[in-house]
Amino acid sequence: MRMSEAFQYPQQGIRLTVDAVVFGYHSDRLQVLLIRRKYAPFEGQWALPGGFVAEPESLEQAVERELSEETGLKINYLEQLFSFGEPRRDPRFRVVSIAYMAIIRSDNMPLQASTDATDAQWFDTQELPPLAFDHAQILEKAISRLRSKLRYQPIGFDLLPEKFLFSDLERLYSTILNQPLDRRNFRKKMLSFGILEELSTKVSDGRGRPASLYRFDLERYQALQHENFYFEIP
């Protein structure tokens, strides 16, 4: 085996793809972007956006290219999730897929009447259609990762517009974590980090007392990271 490695450089016949679980947040719901497949296998079924990795591009570039080709969307946050490589996960031949988790700001979510793309649609994560391949498993892992990251990384802000209401942020947390939060405690904790800037503008949605807009202060956050600072929502 070592010998063959050294001198033959075996060509494997294993294909490499990337798939992306793209999250958005709309109407107080966590949404995920799916693409309807045009071709077999799983023709007509919904699947995660993704595709084969091209020879000279990095994995991240591959994800960004595929997303841009299929949906025209601009990614706001991207991280590698997990690699899926069970031998029979694709019925055609061996495909190993490196899955990514991506986040798109809710003010960027509208889908472009897409170029090449078939159907691309946002789905509420609570009401998902059957998915092609092992994509349900990938999605499940992504949701679970998103949930835990929400608690110890300021990743929730990537799902909201740049300026947002505190109540939006709170609803986002309680929706995605699927648990009720105490408004006062949440506010106290979140403000204690000192990474939110309160803007002077107040907005009213028509009824109720007008609320302040906030903005996530990324620079401040990055500065704090070099000190003994831990973002954590209990």
Added chain:
Amino acid sequence: MRMSEAFQYPQQGIRLTVDAVVFGYHSDRLQVLLIRRKYAPFEGQWALPGGFVAEPESLEQAVERELSEETGLKINYLEQLFSFGEPRRDPRFRVVSIAYMAIIRSDNMPLQASTDATDAQWFDTQELPPLAFDHAQILEKAISRLRSKLRYQPIGFDLLPEKFLFSDLERLYSTILNQPLDRRNFRKKMLSFGILEELSTKVSDGRGRPASLYRFDLERYQALQHENFYFEIP
């Protein structure tokens, strides 16, 4: 692109490997297993054990096979770490590597006078030689993962022999986390989980008061996981 995907099934020329960061614990030090490369590139340099994935095997099987071929070691814990796919990480051609983190019980560490294997050696993680490819980066990521997992998963027991002294466990934590621990607080916390069984045997290393042996109670741990139980060392 979609078209070509659907009908051509492009062969990519991207090779797929697995690499393993294998941790052991010996002489109160965290150790990692390295292999001296027999062939170019990086001939003679130290590298992580690993190799090409064979067509019909799962990724985990590939790791286990390579480790067994190269070192004869039996793995005690295995988890996928991260996938590395920068286009020029291998000077020969495009190789994407899926890295795993493995743990070997310290009573299993002796290396078999190896079959095929060249040199395989344990290295103290504080005194590492230069590594081939991007393996230093992989190793760094593995250590950081091990550190954080140590805090919230009972993974430290996988580094110790089946029966161990409480002081060993404590030293392991303070060594790997690289911080001093308070003996009383550590003990109190660790025992509070109820996942350690105190054995009746006491052992003495010649000087000082003899100490009890403990054993990690896996079944109890698994049972507790279904309840509201969180292992966490602060």
Added chain:
DNA sequence: ACAAAAGTGTTAATGATACACCCATGG
């Protein structure tokens, strides 16, 4: 009796949880 490591409790500080009323606006 001394050296060496094991074992053991209490207090103070900090952080988490629980909880209810007033405020500002639009209709």
Added chain:
DNA sequence: CCATGGGTGTATCATTAACACTTTTGT
């Protein structure tokens, strides 16, 4: 003046952190 959502503080409880002496053995 009513309905609606925004905004605020305090008291209790739980967890963590700090800290030092006694016990058991071998030499």
